[in-house]
Amino acid sequence: MLFEKIKSDILAHNSYVIGAGGEMAVIDPRRDCQVYVNIAEHENMRITKIFETHKNEDYVIGSRELARPTGAEIFHGAREEFGFGTPIGEGETFRLGPLELVVLETPGHTAESISLLLRDRSVSDDPLMVFTGDALFAGDVGRTDLAGEDRRREMSEMLYSSLHEKLLPLPEGVIVCPAHGAGSVCGGNISDREYTSIGFEKATNRLLVMDREEFVEYKVNERLYEPPYFTMMRKLNREGPPLIYNLPYLRAYTAREIHSLLDQKAQVVDIRSPTSFAGGHIPGTISIWRNGLPLYMGYYLNYEDPIVLVDDFNLDMDRVVRHFVRLGYDNIAGYLAGGFPAWFKQGEEIERTGTWSPSDLAEHLDDPLVWVLDVRNINHREEDGHIQGSHHIYVGEIEEHLAEVPEEKQIVVHCDAGFKGSLAASILEKHGFRHVINLLGGTIGWEAANYPLIKG
Numbered sequence: 001m002l003f004e005k006i007k008s009d010i011l012a013h014n015s016y017v018i019g020a021g022g023e024m025a026v027i028d029p030r031r032d033c034q035v036y037v038n039i040a041e042h043e044n045m046r047i048t049k050i051f052e053t054h055k056n057e058d059y060v061i062g063s064r065e066l067a068r069p070t071g072a073e074i075f076h077g078a079r080e081e082f083g084f085g086t087p088i089g090e091g092e093t094f095r096l097g098p099l100e101l102v103v104l105e106t107p108g109h110t111a112e113s114i115s116l117l118l119r120d121r122s123v124s125d126d127p128l129m130v131f132t133g134d135a136l137f138a139g140d141v142g143r144t145d146l147a148g149e150d151r152r153r154e155m156s157e158m159l160y161s162s163l164h165e166k167l168l169p170l171p172e173g174v175i176v177c178p179a180h181g182a183g184s185v186c187g188g189n190i191s192d193r194e195y196t197s198i199g200f201e202k203a204t205n206r207l208l209v210m211d212r213e214e215f216v217e218y219k220v221n222e223r224l225y226e227p228p229y230f231t232m233m234r235k236l237n238r239e240g241p242p243l244i245y246n247l248p249y250l251r252a253y254t255a256r257e258i259h260s261l262l263d264q265k266a267q268v269v270d271i272r273s274p275t276s277f278a279g280g281h282i283p284g285t286i287s288i289w290r291n292g293l294p295l296y297m298g299y300y301l302n303y304e305d306p307i308v309l310v311d312d313f314n315l316d317m318d319r320v321v322r323h324f325v326r327l328g329y330d331n332i333a334g335y336l337a338g339g340f341p342a343w344f345k346q347g348e349e350i351e352r353t354g355t356w357s358p359s360d361l362a363e364h365l366d367d368p369l370v371w372v373l374d375v376r377n378i379n380h381r382e383e384d385g386h387i388q389g390s391h392h393i394y395v396g397e398i399e400e401h402l403a404e405v406p407e408e409k410q411i412v413v414h415c416d417a418g419f420k421g422s423l424a425a426s427i428l429e430k431h432g433f434r435h436v437i438n439l440l441g442g443t444i445g446w447e448a449a450n451y452p453l454i455k456g
Helices: 034-042 063-070 149-167 198-204 212-221 230-239 255-263 274-279 290-300 317-326 339-344 358-364 378-384 395-404 419-430 442-448
Strands: 002-008 013-020 023-027 046-052 073-077 086-088 093-096 099-105 114-120 127-133 175-178 251-253 267-270 307-310 332-336 354-356 370-374 410-414 436-439
Touching: 002 034, 013 034, 013 093, 013 099, 013 175, 023 034, 023 093, 034 046, 034 063, 046 063, 046 093, 063 073, 099 149, 149 212, 251 255, 255 267, 255 339, 274 354, 274 419, 290 317, 290 395, 290 419, 307 317, 307 339, 317 332, 332 339, 354 358, 358 370, 358 410, 358 442, 395 419, 410 419, 410 442, 419 436, 436 442
Parallel strands: 023 046, 046 073, 073 086, 127 175, 251 332, 267 307, 307 332, 354 436, 370 410, 410 436
Antiparallel strands: 002 013, 013 023, 093 099, 099 114, 114 127
């Protein structure tokens, strides 16, 4: 039996390959899908089946892309009308040699969500693994708010039933293979464990010991952020995303061309570190560090205007491009040739973001002209504490709350370390705020310098 988990870093997306008897199935593939073809070739297997556990909201599904070169059939839950593939329902069974996959309908995260129960009949009739999609994670369960607030209670009820009637009755030794790991926005607090089991989750997952009423109330009142790009993901994944065949070609733009692109509403993203961005950057650009791209590009980039990247040395751009492709940003166009040095060597205008250390902020904390803006997740602010007198706007929602930020004051932005603070500062600058400072170190540095965080 072949089994392998493929992780897409930062998005915390898991896809799986299983195979036997010369055939291979892929569960929840990503859009840049050559990895699955490579595994099949190495194992001398044919990819014959592709399963989507649900339509997904946080990345572009890769089933159509993978089906093109392999000829594999795509299967998905029957409770949603997809523009591609074959609908399947409760109890349907698929064979790969001695391996058997049985469909369990597990709605709640989405209406059409399915799980796949795996048996290896060559060894035992007992279940071995269950691929749970976004129904059950390590230490958490799927979010139930994405169908809309008006359906949140209904979806929470459905998820409770799916968990307690379909998944938890399975033998405790069954290995749980979810579609996401720690850090994913598809759960509230997914644990950082590579693998888990039904028995371990029953013993340790606090959501699974709640009765129905308690569980539903918890999920109805759970506070989670929904990035704007989720709307596009749902549309693409329902209708069938466009085929890309290969990763997009990135054009190298000169500094002069960047000027022209900015005039044409190009989206210029500076992917350097917060300190590099603060020291000098192209006016009007957005600061999203490399590893933050999958997490935050979906809040501030659109799918129409070309996207151009600014780095220092333009290293490993292939990996950066994959972040955009996985979120459907096929409008990724190019990068600044020669990196940011090419900009300042030409004598171009440079904009700077101020930076403060924790001690700098402590000295000015009582200054009425200083306005401290906390851009962390509200749950982190409430659980970990906040800096005295600070105000809160989540980093992904700043454009919706610009009127709350006083232009005449010195705005000191902070997050937990300084990366999201750099993004927030760049958004404020882009909207005309001229007195913006990023607190380097954020609340981590603040506490390390022995300054207090207020709880409650």
